[in-house]
Amino acid sequence: MTGSPLSLSSETATDRPRVVIVGAGFGGVEAAQALKGAPVEVMLVDRNNYHKFQPLLYQIATAGLTSGNVTMPVRDLLRGQDNARFRRATIADIDPEAQRIYAKAGASMTYDVLVLAVGAVTNYVDIEGVQEHAFPLKDIPDALNLRNHVLECFETADCNVALRNSCALDAVVVGGGPTGVETAAMLSELFRQTMCRDFEWVEPDTAQVHLVDRGSDLMAAYPPSLREYTRHSLEQRGVDVQLNTSVEAVSEEGVQTDDGFVRAGTVVWAAGVRAHPLAETVADALDVDLARGGRLPVTRALHVPDRPSLYAVGDVAGARNEGGSLYPQLAPVAIQQGAHVAHQIQRQLRDREPEPFRYRDLGKMATIGRNAGIADLAGGIQFKGVVAWLIWALVHVTKLPGLRNRLIAFLNWVYNYLTDDRKARMIVDTIPMHRTAEPSVRRIRRKLQSLENGESVS
Amino acid sequence: MTGSPLSLSSETATDRPRVVIVGAGFGGVEAAQALKGAPVEVMLVDRNNYHKFQPLLYQIATAGLTSGNVTMPVRDLLRGQDNARFRRATIADIDPEAQRIYAKAGASMTYDVLVLAVGAVTNYVDIEGVQEHAFPLKDIPDALNLRNHVLECFETADCNVALRNSCALDAVVVGGGPTGVETAAMLSELFRQTMCRDFEWVEPDTAQVHLVDRGSDLMAAYPPSLREYTRHSLEQRGVDVQLNTSVEAVSEEGVQTDDGFVRAGTVVWAAGVRAHPLAETVADALDVDLARGGRLPVTRALHVPDRPSLYAVGDVAGARNEGGSLYPQLAPVAIQQGAHVAHQIQRQLRDREPEPFRYRDLGKMATIGRNAGIADLAGGIQFKGVVAWLIWALVHVTKLPGLRNRLIAFLNWVYNYLTDDRKARMIVDTIPMHRTAEPSVRRIRRKLQSLENGESVS
Numbered sequence: 001m002t003g004s005p006l007s008l009s010s011e012t013a014t015d016r017p018r019v020v021i022v023g024a025g026f027g028g029v030e031a032a033q034a035l036k037g038a039p040v041e042v043m044l045v046d047r048n049n050y051h052k053f054q055p056l057l058y059q060i061a062t063a064g065l066t067s068g069n070v071t072m073p074v075r076d077l078l079r080g081q082d083n084a085r086f087r088r089a090t091i092a093d094i095d096p097e098a099q100r101i102y103a104k105a106g107a108s109m110t111y112d113v114l115v116l117a118v119g120a121v122t123n124y125v126d127i128e129g130v131q132e133h134a135f136p137l138k139d140i141p142d143a144l145n146l147r148n149h150v151l152e153c154f155e156t157a158d159c160n161v162a163l164r165n166s167c168a169l170d171a172v173v174v175g176g177g178p179t180g181v182e183t184a185a186m187l188s189e190l191f192r193q194t195m196c197r198d199f200e201w202v203e204p205d206t207a208q209v210h211l212v213d214r215g216s217d218l219m220a221a222y223p224p225s226l227r228e229y230t231r232h233s234l235e236q237r238g239v240d241v242q243l244n245t246s247v248e249a250v251s252e253e254g255v256q257t258d259d260g261f262v263r264a265g266t267v268v269w270a271a272g273v274r275a276h277p278l279a280e281t282v283a284d285a286l287d288v289d290l291a292r293g294g295r296l297p298v299t300r301a302l303h304v305p306d307r308p309s310l311y312a313v314g315d316v317a318g319a320r321n322e323g324g325s326l327y328p329q330l331a332p333v334a335i336q337q338g339a340h341v342a343h344q345i346q347r348q349l350r351d352r353e354p355e356p357f358r359y360r361d362l363g364k365m366a367t368i369g370r371n372a373g374i375a376d377l378a379g380g381i382q383f384k385g386v387v388a389w390l391i392w393a394l395v396h397v398t399k400l401p402g403l404r405n406r407l408i409a410f411l412n413w414v415y416n417y418l419t420d421d422r423k424a425r426m427i428v429d430t431i432p433m434h435r436t437a438e439p440s441v442r443r444i445r446r447k448l449q450s451l452e453n454g455e456s457v458s
Numbered sequence: 459m460t461g462s463p464l465s466l467s468s469e470t471a472t473d474r475p476r477v478v479i480v481g482a483g484f485g486g487v488e489a490a491q492a493l494k495g496a497p498v499e500v501m502l503v504d505r506n507n508y509h510k511f512q513p514l515l516y517q518i519a520t521a522g523l524t525s526g527n528v529t530m531p532v533r534d535l536l537r538g539q540d541n542a543r544f545r546r547a548t549i550a551d552i553d554p555e556a557q558r559i560y561a562k563a564g565a566s567m568t569y570d571v572l573v574l575a576v577g578a579v580t581n582y583v584d585i586e587g588v589q590e591h592a593f594p595l596k597d598i599p600d601a602l603n604l605r606n607h608v609l610e611c612f613e614t615a616d617c618n619v620a621l622r623n624s625c626a627l628d629a630v631v632v633g634g635g636p637t638g639v640e641t642a643a644m645l646s647e648l649f650r651q652t653m654c655r656d657f658e659w660v661e662p663d664t665a666q667v668h669l670v671d672r673g674s675d676l677m678a679a680y681p682p683s684l685r686e687y688t689r690h691s692l693e694q695r696g697v698d699v700q701l702n703t704s705v706e707a708v709s710e711e712g713v714q715t716d717d718g719f720v721r722a723g724t725v726v727w728a729a730g731v732r733a734h735p736l737a738e739t740v741a742d743a744l745d746v747d748l749a750r751g752g753r754l755p756v757t758r759a760l761h762v763p764d765r766p767s768l769y770a771v772g773d774v775a776g777a778r779n780e781g782g783s784l785y786p787q788l789a790p791v792a793i794q795q796g797a798h799v800a801h802q803i804q805r806q807l808r809d810r811e812p813e814p815f816r817y818r819d820l821g822k823m824a825t826i827g828r829n830a831g832i833a834d835l836a837g838g839i840q841f842k843g844v845v846a847w848l849i850w851a852l853v854h855v856t857k858l859p860g861l862r863n864r865l866i867a868f869l870n871w872v873y874n875y876l877t878d879d880r881k882a883r884m885i886v887d888t889i890p891m892h893r894t895a896e897p898s899v900r901r902i903r904r905k906l907q908s909l910e911n912g913e914s915v916s
């Protein structure tokens with residue numbers, strides 16, 4: 001390794017092969033941890049210095065948890081692992097020929113084995129106004145911004161009587177998958193329970209949540225009875241579910257669908273993800289075609305074809321099962337793939353043949369607000385309602401990184417459950433009050449007023 | 459009340475006198491709560507929708523707690539109090555003649571009685587570069603920005619070997635009062651304990667904390683033996699204490715004092731506060747002179763002279779004790795004054811004579827990092843060291859708003875204490891990653907590099 005001033009590499013380089021893992025999500029962290037004790041030097045790299053518990057992002061966005069509850073410093077996850085280090089860097093380029101990765105800042109690092117675990121990004125698709133006017137929900141800042149915006153709308157309307165009946169408080173969630181359903185359900189509960197208590201002028205129908213999906217069913221990956229239950233539960237919670245409805249444009253005033261215009265002060269874009277653009281970078285360099293959703297094609301042993309030193313795991317990986325189908329982009333898949341790759345790397349060191357990855361599917365689950373959930377478990381066992389919600393809560397609390405986070409999230413949920421409340425509804429951002437807070441407030445007020453006046457609504 | 463579209467006032471106005479309290483800090487919240495059951499309409503107004511536990515801000519800045527741990531929605535503090543409501547608004551002007559307050563956004567509201575409880579702001583004084591280059595520590599965004607910046611410096615140096623011995627990681631804390639001392643001690647512990655564990659290249663002397671004060675003693679409000687102990691404890695923790703030293707200028711590279719230039723990548727401005735500018739607004743309107751520190755002069759009954767309908771409490775109030783001295787700007791003073799004003803308002807309604815405020819001084823306390831503190835209690839009882847730290851922790855945990863926050867902060871402290879760790883060291887801001895995060899990183903890198911090259915250091 002060079003000792004150049006800009007260098008991602010460690011100055012305590014060893015003779016052991018260096019495994020670089022890009023991405024500290026579920027797959028990357030699992031791979032790094034599973035290499036504990038292996039005769040390699042592990043370097044885990046991520047653009048954030050924290051690991052986030054992605055399945056609970058919607059809880060931050062809807063004021064049920066704070067960002068501190070679902071994040072953890074990456075270095076804490078590697079503590080006590082002598083062969084692993086973490087570097088915070090945003091990787092901008094990968095050169096598979098030179099076996100080198102490049103950070104945005106210009107630093108670079110070579111690898112003997114690379115594990116690409118960069119996950120997925122919001123799929124903005126090519127619809128007018130989505131990127132400008134819809135809130136994504138894929139990162140911690142996304143969730144904080146959405147929470148701040150939603151709460152800000154209520155605060156602004158609290159001082160402006162005319163805004164209260166103008167759809168400015170309504171929200172449209174686009175996308176009927178788990179993120180969309182969980183967010184729509186929790187937003188509706190936030191509006192109908194907590195906001196009703198906070199603001200004396202808020203009634204159950206003051207702020208309407210719409211859930212729009214172009215498919216004929218919500219939660220398409222679940223069996224029909226659970227899909228039906230999901231829809232029923234959402235409607236019971238006051239969510240207006242619009243199926244078979246395509247979004248044509250998003251503007252400051254709301255969402256234009258093929259069925260009409262839905263006015264709303266908040267639009268959440270939960271209509272899918274695509275693989276991180278680094279998949280394309282690698283595919284271009286190697287002249288291979290991307291799999292569906294922009295994923296990097298890998299063999300059943302999870303490395304890029306003919307590149308046994310370049311693995312991909314999790315949402316960025318175009319891995320296929322025995323039947324040739326792509327695996328779903330779920331946390332358990334990423335975790336198992338991370339472990340598998342760690343195992344393969346250790347086999348490689350002993351010159352053993354690669355083994356194919358097999359997903360041990362224990363099932364999947366989601367919540368529909370407080371008290372309700374769906375669970376589709378291994379062996380065809382299905383749950384819905386309170387039981388599914390309890391299973392979900394149990395699984396998610398026990399999977400949170402760190403005992404402290406588990407205890408705190410558990411306390412929060414018990415508290416929220418018993419009091420029907422959301423304690424995390426503080427509008428907190430990192431903009432100093434005396435400097436630039438004003439423009440953002442002005443922008444929101446302008447937006448609300450244009451809604452109120454019905455301007456430029458097509 | 460008018461029904462104009464922009465109105466701060468409640469549409470459910472009653473015939474009862476309206477008490478408007480501006481500021482939801484310790485004094486304002488106490489006043490509002492102490493009016494529970496009184497035959498008045500209470501309207502509490504603050505620019506934030508949360509109450510913050512100010513004495514623990516430095517814990518956020520040094521990654522010991524997250525912002526969610528020390529904040530609480532204001533409305534939760536008024537829950538169950540039928541005669542009180544909260545409005546989130548930034549008050550820009552007060553007209554004591556018309557008995558009306560004006561929000562920045564243009565909304566306004568009349569009052570029968572006004573309680574000014576807006577606290578204090580950072581006193582930037584007239585020193586070159588302070589406002590541009592030093593971090594204040596008075597609000598939640600201040601604390602988050604300081605935390606993010608400090609952690610960012612380490613992450614950047616982690617990828618840039620040349621920056622590691624360039625003073626870029628050093629910090630100067632200006633001000634030897636409680637905020638300065640607590641911040642300097644915790645920063646030094648963060649550097650020497652947690653950062654040493656996180657980064658293999660960090661040694662105890664990699665990052666130096668300097669504490670600069672122009673006085674001859676730290677913690678000037680405490681007895682000499684505790685001041686001496688404070689200095690000794692700080693030095694034991696590796697803090698370089700520079701007394702009798704005045705700051706002449708602050709720049710990107712550090713602090714120019716009358717004793718030389720102290721290079722540092724982080725400068726914290728904890729050199730005092732002054733009353734919120736609304737004190738001046740009111741004083742101008744009534745043609746009275748401000749008291750020291752920009753405070754609004756009030757009678758011993760805590761109202762503005764000859765204005766029995768205009769009270770001030772807490773840090774903004776220029777209240778004096780029997781001896782004619784201004785009260786210290788401390789949380790217990792604000793709380794007791796809030797309660798006193800609530801009591802006076804109820805006496806006013808019954809046409810009783812005003813009573814003077816008397817501060818029941820139970821003492822004061824501060825921490826000097828983990829395990830050490832000073833406490834100067836009523837009756838001349840003094841503690842220092844672990845005992846004072848334990849008293850401090852007990853008092854602060856029990857005073858936190860909300861059982862949930864108490865439990866969580868307690869858990870955090872026990873955890874941090876046992877593991878010698880700071881779990882909240884995530885660099886989280888509200889800027890979406892894909893939009894504007896880059897410039898901020900670039901700015902910090904530029905700053906660090908200019909430090910490294912020793913540019914423009916006088």
